[in-house]
Amino acid sequence: MPDATTGVAGPPLLEVDDVTMQFGGVTALDHISFEVRRGEILGLIGPNGAGKTTCFNVMTGVFQPTSGEVRLNGQKLVSRSRHQITRLGIARTFQNIRLFPEMTALENVQVGGDARHRTSVPGALLRLPRHRREERDGRTQAFELLDFMGIPHAANSLARNLPYGDQRRLEIARALATGPELLCLDEPAAGFNPAEKEELLALIRRIRDRGQTVLLIEHDMRLVMGVTDRIVVLEFGRKIADAAPAAVRADPKVVAAYLGVPEDAA
Amino acid sequence: ACSNNGNGTTTASGKCDSKIAFFGALTGPNANLGINIYNGAKLAVDQYNAKNSNCKVTLVQKDSQGDEKQAPALAQNLVQDPKVVGVVGPAFSGESEAADGILEQGNLPLITASATNPTLAQKGWKVFHRMLGNDASQGPAAASYIKDTVKAKKVFVIDDTTAYGKGLADQVKKSLGGMVGGTDTVQPKQTDFQATVAKVKASKADAIFYGGYYAEAGPFVKQLRAANVNAKFVSDDGVKDPGFVAGAGKASAEGSVVTCPCIPGDEAKGTFFADYKKKFGKEPGTYGPEAFDSANVFLDGIKAGKTSRAAMLSFVNSYDKDGVTKHIKFDKNGEIAKSEIVIWSYQIKGGEIVKDTEIKATS
Amino acid sequence: MLLELQDLVVSYGRIEALHGISLGIEQGEIVALIGANGAGKTTTMRAISGLRAAHRGKIFLEGRDITRMRADRRVVQGISQAPEGRGIFPGMTVMENLDLGCYTRRDAAMIAEDRERVFTLFPRLAERRKQLGGTMSGGEQQMLTIGRALMARPKILLLDEPSMGLAPMLIQQIFAIIKEINGQGTTVLLVEQNAQQALSLAHRAYVLETGSIVRSGTGEELLADPAVQEAYLGVA
Amino acid sequence: MSTGGDAPRRSAGGRFVDGLRTVDERRVAGLAGIRSRWRALPLVVRIAALAAVAVFFYLLPNLAIPLIPTPDTNFASVLFTVAVYVLVAVGLNVVIGLAGLLDLGYIGFFAVGAYSVAIFGSPASPLATKYPWLMLIPIAIAVSMVSGVILGGPTLRLRGDYLAIVTLGFGEIVRLIAVNWSITNGQIGIPNVPAPPGKFPDGSPLFGVIDTRPFYWLALTVVLICMFGVKLLENSRVGRSWLAIREDEDAAELMGVPSFKFKLWAFAIGAGLGGLSGALFASRQGFINSNSFDVLTSVLFVAAVVLGGAGNLAGVTLGAVLISYLPERFRGAAEYRFLFFGLALIAIMIFRPQGLIPSRRRAVELADRKREAEEEVTAGA
Amino acid sequence: MNFEFLFANIGDLTVTGLSQGAIYALIALGYTLVYGLLKLINFAHSEVFMMGTFGALFAWQLVGLHENNPIPSVPMMIVYLLVGLVGAAVWSGVTALAVEFVAYRPLRRRNAPRLVFLITAIGASLAISEAVGIATGRQQFGMPDLFKTTTLVTIGDAHITNLDLGVIVAAIVMMVVLDQFINRTRLGRGIRAVAQDSDTAALMGINKNRVIVLTFVLGGVMAGAAALLYNLKIGVTRADIGFLLGIKAFTAAVLGGIGNLRGALLGGLALGLVENYGSALFGTSWRDVVAFAVLVIILMFRPTGLLGESLGKARA
């Protein structure tokens, strides 16, 4: 199995260690291991049903893997609760958008920001100074993130009424608000047209430039090849490649399993 | 109507606007019992108004549905209306527990024509009066009926957990002593008694005493007979109503016995029986005569110019006169004299409740 | 004209999503509808299939006015839609989902044949006959949606972003399939973000911009149109 | 962990606040003109207006307004009942309206509060203590909150309607324990529940049976304080977390919301307020038995919240007022009042499915949806 | 705790528990059907059932069978049973439809939130039971006896009466038929499709409103059948009997896994047994406490009931 050979090497931020996930007879992940290094943009690709989303679900605590372990900064994640994992520094978006539809965009982002806040009922009832500070900072940060994602105009609209594309952006803003070290994006460009994909590509780079690590699932090869530093390829729950974009593109196994005709039209 | 008179105990201003109130169930599962009592009181008031057309008395009705939950609010209501100088009721013991304390705070005299729980007289309520014998008499009477007339060996005692049913069943148990071959409770509004029927069946008792009201007793007996339990069914004044036969069905109700510290309507003195029949087109039901007497005590008071509650209270306390059911005179707890207590037994025959014998009060 | 929209207006509450669009589709054509996010493509599809009411305007199928016809009746009349996103029945198996596709059909033998055809197109569905639709992966659900729409043997097939969420190889396949069923006589209305491919496949196409049709023409014409190239083909 | 916060961006954010105000205003104005105008008023004016409303409510039993007073029942007594229902609705709104947990057994907490006061306060109870009334109230709240946590702990994992039936079961269990337990004395009940302390100069009790206004004023005060507290929670991280959980619990968890903790808080706070209202109820009633705590009443509590507009304090208040006031107002038509009441519930909900005063967010959303739906109807769907 | 009584009578307790549970199960089917389809707790279903008890009574009165009539001959009994069944099913079915048209359909048109349906359901329930209460003077009505209850077989110490056997068999047969209908027929598949996603179902050519009406009628007919059995077993009815029984049946539905037809049967029978054993063990007054406590415990370990959901959405 080709090992990663790319330049942007940092210490491993996230390690997926020999993870297996079975659903009844279906083995969605079959002894998968890979790592995400601090500061990189890692692509996760593979045919439909290869296990990419399942991999996210295991990392973020949605599923308990049948076996194996996931570590963030060396800390074990398996069997931790989901909100704890988020607070440890992983945030994600969803393949099928899952915003809080009846809350405004601003509130959606604020909820994300609250992951880093401590005060609870007593603080809110007594309006303790700490609570006031957190509220103020959370609000400011939420506005900043909406701005950063290019949807400041949406702040006071209910999420459900936003156009599809803005909803995808809002999801990313909300995930960023939790202050993650690792941001996991599940097909963020689905349903985007080429121009919008172009914007998204720039945006992902900017997120990385803010110091955050990005793990990206995407079927659009132009986007993946354009933005990632390294790519892990899954097929039938197994890892079939783990290399720099150029190497992956040329890998015959990947071509056969996933890309089809080398020159795709994306 | 919304002015708040801070002091309800003061005398009402006008002379001819006094009210007395009926307090009890006019609707709800055991409404028949309340309606009988209301009718008795109504007859008294109408007769009074016919004779005193220049100074009529209003009969206020407070329908509690026999539900303790509703009672406190209704009692407060009565207390807040200074024109009300006397209450006939509350009809049931349970609602009495809930309401009488409030009437007491309002110093509003009450005469119940039916609430039979003995402890009601022992709570130090000055306003409390009872026109009939209590369950400390009825319980032993029922027990002796079971022993002497039914000649049962083993009795299964059931109550409905109300102040009345439980209180009475406890008295019966005490009197039966070792003959009690099992006990169980049912809940008001229950319709499915399979579990209790199973217990009765397993106990092989030859008589059942049921303390409670007719709404539950009817279907209970029906299910009992359907399960081929043929023990003699003995119950109380709460079951002495055609509603029992309706609930149980003629066949199942047949032969059941109920006791009651009330006189049969046709045993009442004077023209009561005829008057009642004429006015309502049917014979007086359970406690009609007692209610008639209770209302008349207050009406006599009003006639005598007792239009404040305090005056009415002392009037009632010193009342000493014959009514249609008995000689009326209350002791310091508000009970009538021992010698005036009667307990009757009644039988269900061919779907009718017919009077059986007068049981001698033993306690 | 198999299907015709006349001056169609559709709104969501106070938001008017389509401002009076007119378009026509001839028997046997593949017509593509392209446009940016929120342009109103899905809304157009839903209006045709009857899931959204027309505020104003008319819809004709084979010359008959179906504007006020219920959605389920339109299926019987030969309109079948593969909805955008997750339009599968999550609690039913793959097999049951497919069977619902031919709810209005009664020709058992043909149905069996069509089912086999779908399984040949998407072997993954055949493997997972008994799996619940809701547990399939995103791309697998997309296959199921398309397969199910095919099961209806419609006169006109509405495909809303069929390539969304599919792996590159499968996208090629999907476009091949569209071509094939069109060859067998099914008319197709295709909504796609993947404008390049959609336009090369389509006989004719319309460009939708914020609720209005701004351009139309044959596939080649639009492919060659510089404005279209810039806005939708990512040719900078 | 850097999410930025450097100077240029902040100013950008600040500019947006201004820009947004206009957007917001336009959006709201289309639907709820009064609401937006209200929010546009200066804070002082708003406080003054609220104070005036409060004063009005304090004076209500003394005002001779036509039609409003109840002909068959003492008005102040009805007002007290109304206030208790409002308190119930405020508490239940935290659970249902904010956190989205369908609690059909809220009466259970109401009962726990009521029985706490009765059991520890009534001389007729075997567990009577010498604690004064003012001590009994915090005890009642505490016991209710603990019961909320006891119920919530094991069951908050359950989804929507499973939780609903479990809470309903809880409410019934509380009632049935009251029926069967010797201390609570079943149907027979507990008399002489203590009332708040205080005497008129003439020695008659301040909180007596004849003049019920002091009770009403007390309840009103409690209601206002609790509303204020709930409002503080709503406009904070806590309220936001509740909403997020209501919208999509899984997503909320994945965004770092400890959903169990906040649901438990919602339950405990709701239970505490329920217990407090029960305690007030018992003190005023002077007598309680198991009948007062039946499922139907519990269901009516829910009706109050939804009828008025779940999630909105003014809404649930109005709902509670209607639920408790209407049957009293029409006590004259005793036979028919619950029939009419049932029909009224249907009619109101059909004409205002979003509740009488919907919460802001729902108002917008529902107006949209309603129009959509109407269009679908015209299309013959 | 009275173990002695429990074990001495375990057979009889089992039989009565099952026949009790069978009635719960039939009512629970109605809850589960509507819940599965519309995700709606049809609170008014208890009243649909209550109307059924009166429906049977009226039908009998119409053909001249009154409470105190003598027990009829076997052929007449069968006729009367059928008459009662038709009367109950028609009244229940009509009530169910009325509730759908008056209380639910207008809300669906307006896309009202789910909770609102619950409130109109409560309103409908209150209105129906009050209307019947007023019409009947809140009186209790006794049922005629159609046959004499006799013990058919005795297994160990369990006396199985004709009534108990009939009730249990009827419930099982109806559940099986309904289950086959939902899972095997095209119409049943339509019902399930609407249950999961009504928009997409329309795209399959399914008429949503027809499916909903059909479901309410089915639930109503089941409730009618339950009402007939209830009349035979309990022997009286009243305007307010629906409420408690409705809650029990809903509990049974949840216990089995709401939305799951087989779960409704299982939940109903289980609830009947638990109640009977529980009341033998702890006293009859603790019966409902035991029932609800068991419900809570089971849900703690199986959060979606014994059999989980199936008519509605599985985890998406």
Ligand SMILES: Nc1ncnc2c1ncn2[C@@H]1O[C@H](COP(=O)(O)OP(=O)(O)OP(=O)(O)O)[C@@H](O)[C@H]1O
């Ligand atoms: N709960 C489940 N039960 C059974 N099979 C499941 C379940 N969840 C996922 N699977 C299967 O596991 C495999 C992996 O699914 P996953 O969603 O991870 O795919 P993916 O790589 O994200 O695909 P796509 O690109 O289509 O989104 C799929 O074949 C899917 O059908």
Ligand SMILES: Nc1ncnc2c1ncn2[C@@H]1O[C@H](COP(=O)(O)OP(=O)(O)OP(=O)(O)O)[C@@H](O)[C@H]1O
């Ligand atoms: N349910 C809804 N409520 C309110 N507005 C909506 C709703 N659905 C769509 N819209 C709005 O209608 C417009 C058209 O949306 P539509 O979904 O038809 O666009 P589209 O062209 O299909 O976009 P996409 O490429 O994102 O699928 C958008 O502005 C969108 O925000």
Ligand SMILES: CC(C)C[C@H](N)C(=O)O
């Ligand atoms: C009317 C009577 C049956 C009342 C009954 N004696 C009771 O004390 O409650």
Ligand SMILES: [Mg+2]
């Ligand atoms: Mg995926």
Ligand SMILES: [Mg+2]
């Ligand atoms: Mg679209």
